[in-house]
Amino acid sequence: MKISYNWLKDYLSIDIDPHKLSDILTGIGLEVEAVEEWESVKGSLKGIVVGEVITCSKHPDADKLSVTTVDTGAGEPARIVCGAPNVAAGQKVLVALPGTVLYKGDEKFEIRKSKIRGEISEGMICAEDELGLGTDHTGVIVLDGNAVPGTPASEYLNVVTDIIYEIGLTPNRIDSGSHFGVARDLAAYLSINGNGDYKAVTPPVDRFKPDNESNTIGVIVENRRDCPRYSGLTISGLKVGESPEWLRNKLKAIGLNPISNVVDITNFVQHEIGQPLHAFDAARITGNKVIVRNLPSGTRFITLDSAERELSSRDLMICNADEGMCIAGVFGGIKSGVTEETTSIFLESAHFNPVSIRKTSKRHGLQTDASFRFERGTDPNITVWALKRAALLIKECAGGEITSGIIDIYPEKIPDVSIEVSYGNISRLIGKKIEPETIRKILSLLDIKVIEEKGGTLLLEIPAYRVDVKQEADVIEEILRIYGYNNVEIDSHVNSTLTFVEKPDKEKVVNIVSDLLSSNGFAEIMCNSLIPAAWFESNEDFRPGELVMLANPLSSDLNAMRQSLLFGGLSSVSRNINRQNSDVKFYEFGNCYFRTGSSHTPPIADDYRERGSLDLFISGNHEKENWQLKPVPTNFFHIKASTEMIFARLGINADSLETGESDRKYFTESVTWLRNKQLLAETGKISKSYLKMFDIDQDVWYSHIDWDLVLKTIRNNSITFHELPKYPSVRRDLAILLDKGVNFGKLKEIAFRVEKNILQEVNLFDVYESESLGPNKKSYAVSFILRDELKTLTDKSIDKVMNNLIRAYEAEVGAKIR
Numbered sequence: 001m002k003i004s005y006n007w008l009k010d011y012l013s014i015d016i017d018p019h020k021l022s023d024i025l026t027g028i029g030l031e032v033e034a035v036e037e038w039e040s041v042k043g044s045l046k047g048i049v050v051g052e053v054i055t056c057s058k059h060p061d062a063d064k065l066s067v068t069t070v071d072t073g074a075g076e077p078a079r080i081v082c083g084a085p086n087v088a089a090g091q092k093v094l095v096a097l098p099g100t101v102l103y104k105g106d107e108k109f110e111i112r113k114s115k116i117r118g119e120i121s122e123g124m125i126c127a128e129d130e131l132g133l134g135t136d137h138t139g140v141i142v143l144d145g146n147a148v149p150g151t152p153a154s155e156y157l158n159v160v161t162d163i164i165y166e167i168g169l170t171p172n173r174i175d176s177g178s179h180f181g182v183a184r185d186l187a188a189y190l191s192i193n194g195n196g197d198y199k200a201v202t203p204p205v206d207r208f209k210p211d212n213e214s215n216t217i218g219v220i221v222e223n224r225r226d227c228p229r230y231s232g233l234t235i236s237g238l239k240v241g242e243s244p245e246w247l248r249n250k251l252k253a254i255g256l257n258p259i260s261n262v263v264d265i266t267n268f269v270q271h272e273i274g275q276p277l278h279a280f281d282a283a284r285i286t287g288n289k290v291i292v293r294n295l296p297s298g299t300r301f302i303t304l305d306s307a308e309r310e311l312s313s314r315d316l317m318i319c320n321a322d323e324g325m326c327i328a329g330v331f332g333g334i335k336s337g338v339t340e341e342t343t344s345i346f347l348e349s350a351h352f353n354p355v356s357i358r359k360t361s362k363r364h365g366l367q368t369d370a371s372f373r374f375e376r377g378t379d380p381n382i383t384v385w386a387l388k389r390a391a392l393l394i395k396e397c398a399g400g401e402i403t404s405g406i407i408d409i410y411p412e413k414i415p416d417v418s419i420e421v422s423y424g425n426i427s428r429l430i431g432k433k434i435e436p437e438t439i440r441k442i443l444s445l446l447d448i449k450v451i452e453e454k455g456g457t458l459l460l461e462i463p464a465y466r467v468d469v470k471q472e473a474d475v476i477e478e479i480l481r482i483y484g485y486n487n488v489e490i491d492s493h494v495n496s497t498l499t500f501v502e503k504p505d506k507e508k509v510v511n512i513v514s515d516l517l518s519s520n521g522f523a524e525i526m527c528n529s530l531i532p533a534a535w536f537e538s539n540e541d542f543r544p545g546e547l548v549m550l551a552n553p554l555s556s557d558l559n560a561m562r563q564s565l566l567f568g569g570l571s572s573v574s575r576n577i578n579r580q581n582s583d584v585k586f587y588e589f590g591n592c593y594f595r596t597g598s599s600h601t602p603p604i605a606d607d608y609r610e611r612g613s614l615d616l617f618i619s620g621n622h623e624k625e626n627w628q629l630k631p632v633p634t635n636f637f638h639i640k641a642s643t644e645m646i647f648a649r650l651g652i653n654a655d656s657l658e659t660g661e662s663d664r665k666y667f668t669e670s671v672t673w674l675r676n677k678q679l680l681a682e683t684g685k686i687s688k689s690y691l692k693m694f695d696i697d698q699d700v701w702y703s704h705i706d707w708d709l710v711l712k713t714i715r716n717n718s719i720t721f722h723e724l725p726k727y728p729s730v731r732r733d734l735a736i737l738l739d740k741g742v743n744f745g746k747l748k749e750i751a752f753r754v755e756k757n758i759l760q761e762v763n764l765f766d767v768y769e770s771e772s773l774g775p776n777k778k779s780y781a782v783s784f785i786l787r788d789e790l791k792t793l794t795d796k797s798i799d800k801v802m803n804n805l806i807r808a809y810e811a812e813v814g815a816k817i818r
Helices: 018-027 179-193 245-253 261-273 354-364 369-374 383-398 423-430 436-445 472-483 506-519 566-578 636-649 688-693 707-713 744-754 795-813
Strands: 002-004 032-039 048-058 066-071 078-082 092-096 101-104 107-110 114-116 119-121 161-167 218-221 229-236 277-281 289-294 300-302 308-310 316-319 324-327 344-351 407-409 417-422 449-454 457-462 584-595 608-619 658-660 667-675 678-686 700-706 730-739 759-768 777-786
Touching (some): 002 179, 018 032, 018 161, 078 119, 179 261, 179 436, 218 407, 229 383, 261 277, 261 369, 261 383, 289 344, 316 354, 344 383, 354 369, 417 423, 417 472, 423 436, 423 472, 436 457, 436 472, 506 636, 566 584, 566 688, 566 700, 608 636, 608 707, 636 700, 678 707, 700 707, 744 759, 744 795, 777 795
Parallel strands (some): 218 289
Antiparallel strands (some): 002 161, 032 161, 048 092, 066 078, 101 107, 114 119, 229 407, 277 344, 289 316, 300 308, 417 457, 449 457, 584 608, 658 667, 678 700, 759 777
16 A cells, blocks of 8 residues: 555644654554655656747758757856757746756656757757656747746646655554555554644535535445445536646555546545545436345446456445446446546445455455455445545536435444453553553544543443454554554563473474475475365265365355365366476475364354375476486386385384275375374375366376374384494395285285394385286295394305295295295
8 A cells, every 4th residue: 555645744744754754654553665756757857947048040050950048047048959840039948957867768868068060059948758747749848938047847847756655554454544544543653652742634524515406316225234334426517537736646646547537536535534435427327326236146247447247146236227337345337437428427435344345356356446445344434524525526626516415325323342441451461551641542542432431441432443443452452553662661571481392393393304305306385275165075085074164255166175185286286287397296284174073053163173184296207307317207106105205204114004005086006004093194196087177187196194193103203323233234035926916015024024033124126027927927026135233144044034934925925936
């Protein structure tokens, strides 16, 4: 939000250094993100003065040039060569003296003393476009005859300079979403921390009076929940045209483009007081009535940007007797807007339900200055004042008559909030005792009324425009904000609370694994927790009955909380593939959400549970192609190795876990790791049906790790150290002929069961399948690493172990040693 320093001073009499004011605004909660200087004319016409052409004669060596002498009010007349056809003796003109910098768009150039076709030129007599005052280049600007030579052009033309503050307005502080709102806060702060009493004053509107009631337009509010208050009036006989210079400059200073006097005034009042207004062409209001209602879903409506939009039945509309004219509080319609032919208008000033406006704004992707304010909550008590202010300005700038009284439909007044605040809690939360008199003064300056004071407790009435003040702590924050955070001294006594952090440190473990994965080529992704419910409904892989649905979703694509990170990851994979990045390795830490069987009305926190997950996704080639390596597509063993790498880093022995195969339909092949019959992780290849949902036509390998269970598993882990082995290890290999139904995990389990003392590792390093082996047969090449921690192994002891393993394989799985 942009705030003009000059505009601010229209409501508050201050003369503060602009940079000091920036610090004050930040200190009262209106964080200034940037401060910039604004000029109504770029360069502020510095170095340009009023001059009088004393003589003008043809250039001796150029037919289209003139040689002039110009009195610039500084001693000897300046000799200037000019190419304008209209320059003549006796004219008052604008002269750019040597050293002056002129701007044309983003380009600039400096005026220098020079020779033009042999004649000295000591400046330049300027045209409109050369000074940035317009686009005319047919001749020099000829001023009024009473202009005094030597007068700075900026003074003669009333060039305006201003300081503009870019304020990062937080969503709860819409009460300061206008120049008067900022002035009101500033006045409160200066009254407490400055010298004297300050008060922000709104312009008077007591001159407002309807001229007649010849063009009264009726108003019907059908949806009073979404439109608690609707005010309007009619102005006839006006002329739509360009706004006066003061109004154009006000709007330009805060980054708005002037459109026409009527539209500009509605924008001016909005940024002045914070109340959005809308002007309708009264001649286009069929039936001579305005109806506030909802139209059926699917209704087509063309907005001011010429875009045709499909309305929802939940969109509040401002209609005439036949059709919609405006999406209430968001955007006007193209048919009812003010144009140059408009001679009468119906001026709207309303208070809308913030929730309704926000949903409509998000639904249509329309973010306007009006919706910005309405969706945060406007003041329901200023709609009439804003109408009067705008009506007076329109009469001043566009003429016309007020041809109706103010129509104000406000059946149920929005009550002010009452809050009790104790002096004791104020001192406790602020950390400093503030005098009761000072507290009461701050409250008064913030328009918070003290209804009753009893026993150290204040009963307060909060004005309706303070939508963010709902409880005692909010009031105390307001007191501290105006009193000044920097006025609370740092106590020399510091209290400290000792806390016990349960092992393991969750954040630390997450960082360890993140660093591990990132160093192995994975990129972290963070996907939206809100996803379409349709992805989980009627899906056997998930729990539709435990789906957490949003009560007020922004759209049908964001109407449920995720039960898995799978869909978000596949969306990211698809997005990258579609952007020519087909080799991906992703990981995501995130929570998944479930609703329990409880059914409180309304639901409570205990009705829901969440579980942490870590999911991995790989697709495409395992390594990027280069001159040394050929592309190797990712496969099952790459994702499995990544999962086991995480286990190893966290001290989880994968061999101690029970393995199996997942029954999830999103896998076509998979492996699971179980701990005490609970699923710790599952890894596999994503099925074609799931890939088709995201238009992915290459293999994707996926691993899901139950992060909560991982943390529980490593809770009691401790780090142990062993000295390096003193004795060498020995490797023996076996070529084993097996039935295809026997997997390597079974061989490994048998090996460690048969030899518990000196067997260190069992690895599969080759698989061979051929019809020559026999039907339904395969051959495994398996290596065994043996080492005795107490002595060097002998051939006899090694042979004994290997013979025991061979006998066990032959007996238990029918193996044959090749």
